[in-house]
Amino acid sequence: MLSTYLPALLMLVVATVFAVGIFTLTSVLGTKHMTPEKAIPYESGSESDGANQIRLSVKFYLTAILFVVFDIEAVFLYPWASIFRQLGWFGLVEMFAFIGSLAITLLYAWKKGALEWEK
Amino acid sequence: MTASLTGSMASWVPLMPLLLVAIGGFALLVVDALSDEHAELATLSSVVLFCAGALAAVLATGKGLVPPPSGVAPYLAVGQMSQFWNATICCGAGLSALLAGGYLHEHALERGEFYALIVFSAFGAMVLAAATDLLSIFIGLETMSLGVYSMVAYRRGSPRAAEGGLKYFLLGSFAAAVLLFGSALIYGATGHTDLAGIGQSVRDGHANLRLLILGMLMLLSGLTFKVSAVPFHMWTPDAYEGAVTPATTFMSVVVKTAAFAVLLRVILTCFSDELSASLRTGWPGMLAPMAAATMILGNFAAARQANVKRMLAYSSIAHAGYILVGVVTLYSGDEQVRQTAVSGVMFYLLAYTVSNVLAFGSLIALGSYAKEAVSYEDLAGAGRRHPLAALPFVLGVLSLMGFPPTAGFLGKWYVFSAAIASGNDLLWLVIVGVLSSVVGAYYYLRVIVYLFMKSPEPGAAIAVPMRSGYVVLALVLSGYFVLKMGVTPAPYIDLALSAASKLG
Numbered sequence: 001m002l003s004t005y006l007p008a009l010l011m012l013v014v015a016t017v018f019a020v021g022i023f024t025l026t027s028v029l030g031t032k033h034m035t036p037e038k039a040i041p042y043e044s045g046s047e048s049d050g051a052n053q054i055r056l057s058v059k060f061y062l063t064a065i066l067f068v069v070f071d072i073e074a075v076f077l078y079p080w081a082s083i084f085r086q087l088g089w090f091g092l093v094e095m096f097a098f099i100g101s102l103a104i105t106l107l108y109a110w111k112k113g114a115l116e117w118e119k
Numbered sequence: 120m121t122a123s124l125t126g127s128m129a130s131w132v133p134l135m136p137l138l139l140v141a142i143g144g145f146a147l148l149v150v151d152a153l154s155d156e157h158a159e160l161a162t163l164s165s166v167v168l169f170c171a172g173a174l175a176a177v178l179a180t181g182k183g184l185v186p187p188p189s190g191v192a193p194y195l196a197v198g199q200m201s202q203f204w205n206a207t208i209c210c211g212a213g214l215s216a217l218l219a220g221g222y223l224h225e226h227a228l229e230r231g232e233f234y235a236l237i238v239f240s241a242f243g244a245m246v247l248a249a250a251t252d253l254l255s256i257f258i259g260l261e262t263m264s265l266g267v268y269s270m271v272a273y274r275r276g277s278p279r280a281a282e283g284g285l286k287y288f289l290l291g292s293f294a295a296a297v298l299l300f301g302s303a304l305i306y307g308a309t310g311h312t313d314l315a316g317i318g319q320s321v322r323d324g325h326a327n328l329r330l331l332i333l334g335m336l337m338l339l340s341g342l343t344f345k346v347s348a349v350p351f352h353m354w355t356p357d358a359y360e361g362a363v364t365p366a367t368t369f370m371s372v373v374v375k376t377a378a379f380a381v382l383l384r385v386i387l388t389c390f391s392d393e394l395s396a397s398l399r400t401g402w403p404g405m406l407a408p409m410a411a412a413t414m415i416l417g418n419f420a421a422a423r424q425a426n427v428k429r430m431l432a433y434s435s436i437a438h439a440g441y442i443l444v445g446v447v448t449l450y451s452g453d454e455q456v457r458q459t460a461v462s463g464v465m466f467y468l469l470a471y472t473v474s475n476v477l478a479f480g481s482l483i484a485l486g487s488y489a490k491e492a493v494s495y496e497d498l499a500g501a502g503r504r505h506p507l508a509a510l511p512f513v514l515g516v517l518s519l520m521g522f523p524p525t526a527g528f529l530g531k532w533y534v535f536s537a538a539i540a541s542g543n544d545l546l547w548l549v550i551v552g553v554l555s556s557v558v559g560a561y562y563y564l565r566v567i568v569y570l571f572m573k574s575p576e577p578g579a580a581i582a583v584p585m586r587s588g589y590v591v592l593a594l595v596l597s598g599y600f601v602l603k604m605g606v607t608p609a610p611y612i613d614l615a616l617s618a619a620s621k622l623g
Contacts, residue, residue, distance in 0.1 A: 101145060104145050104148055104149060105148070107148075107149065107152055108148045108149070108151070108152045110152075111152035111153065112152065
């Protein structure tokens with residue numbers, strides 16, 4: 001029974017050896033020529049600008065939380081949609097109750113100004 | 120399955136208290152979002168909770184109680200016992216909402232979400248108290264806790280509130296993780312997530328014993344955290360002190376009731392066989408020392424406080440200890456004794472709910488925007504200046520102390536007499552309980568001494584009682600029940616006994 005997993009194990013070993021090997025090889029063979037430009041933190045090619053520990057506005061978190069809520073809704077909608085017919089009326093009502101409760105939360109968040117970026 | 124899930128219309132009746140609270144919570148959100156006034160939210164939330172509570176109280180007598188749709192049954196029990204818990208939870212939450220209506224307005228903290236948080240948390244507590252599956256236990260616990268965490272940190276900009284909220288949140292999520300891990304181990308050991316299935320597997324001896332014991336200990340640790348039993352009590356004083364007082368009231372009564380409800384259910388359904396309910400080899404060996412430590416530490420620490428809110432926090436720890444004595448009594452093999460113990464715990468929690476609301480409500484009533492009453496010094500002489508406002512406080516602390524003829528006295532009486540009836544093994548626990556409640560008398564009576572026999576320091580700011588119809592109503596209601604349950608306890612204890620015999 002365990003032998004069925006042998007290819008997977010082999011794959012794991014090969015991948016590990018390859019990944020470690022390549023990095024070891026480059027660090028051994030490669031030339032190192034340090035310049036002041038190379039020593040600064042890499043920022044997608046543009047020059048770095050200020051410290052990285054800046055304070056982010058709480059607005060980002062609010063948006064992120066709202067995103068998570070509706071992301072989860074989508075997660076529930078997919079399996080529901082795939083067995084929609086088996087669930088019948090009960091499933092339909094149940095899903096509408098779920099969406100309805102989320103709609104109320106959205107209404108609440110909207111009215112409370114959670115969706116306004118500039119206040 | 121689908122057809123039975125929907126069931127007939129009548130089968131939804133036992134679920135009505137839960138549905139009413141859930142729909143009420145959403146209604147509160149809509150009203151809050153669409154209107155500018157906050158005043159009606161306190162009324163709306165307390166009306167919703169009291170209606171659900173009254174309905175649950177009627178259902179708890181067994182009248183009109185039909186089996187729920189069969190799809191609900193594996194996850195929630197909605198029999199007499201759950202309805203009793205629903206009634207207790209809704210009563211505590213409704214009274215807290217009334218107190219919030221007075222307190223938040225007076226202290227200019229009125230924001231609509233507080234009432235929605237109370238109602239949704241109460242919903243979570245009701246689910247938790249009715250849960251019969253490890254999954255629904257966890258969902259109920261988290262629904263209840265998330266609301267309470269934000270209620271504790273409600274007073275934005277107050278470092279104490281932030282500290283209390285963060286402490287409770289971090290420790291609470293850790294405890295929830297421990298509970299979840301325990302649930303996973305129990306599932307691994309027995310192959311069931313429903314409590315009945317776990318109980319069957321445990322009784323048959325099919326379970327992997329080592330996994331099961333570890334899982335059981337972790338599950339019980341997670342639950343005893345919520346009732347703030349020693350050694351899982353560390354968060355309690357800070358969270359209780361930092362929270363706005365209505366939130367403290369809510370935590371101390373509703374969270375405790377729900378956690379004890381599920382603790383009783385887990386023990387009765389899963390771990391009531393001879394091996395796991397033995398004083399030497401099973402959970403009583405863990406809970407009995409915890410009960411003793413909780414009573415001793417709670418009472419002695421409460422006696423040392425200068426802040427009345429912290430004193431009441433430690434007193435709530437002490438009460439958790441007394442109730443744990445009732446839980447430990449379930450080790451007994453005698454069905455009669457076990458039913459007495461369960462009904463004693465149920466009566467105790469109802470009595471504790473109304474007494475604690477009375478004490479916290481009076482503390483709220485004695486302060487106003489200019490100065491909130493928090494320390495003993497703030498209470499000095501208040502009873503002579505405002506006798507009518509101090510009277511409920513006297514009744515509240517007398518009931519918490521266990522002074523006849525109040526509800527608190529009978530609660531202690533039922534719990535301790537069940538423990539004595541179970542045999543000599545728990546006699547030491549009862550002795551510890553009685554002796555430590557003597558310490559309790561010291562700090563409860565100290566409130567009365569300060570109210571009526573002390574005078575404020577010259578030049579000190581004096582707290583003036585607030586005027587609020589909401590608070591008065593909450594005090595009158597809880598005071599009425601404290602006396603009513605103390606003088607004519609028969610209907611309540613009969614209700615608890617008949618619910619305890621069903622375990623639904």
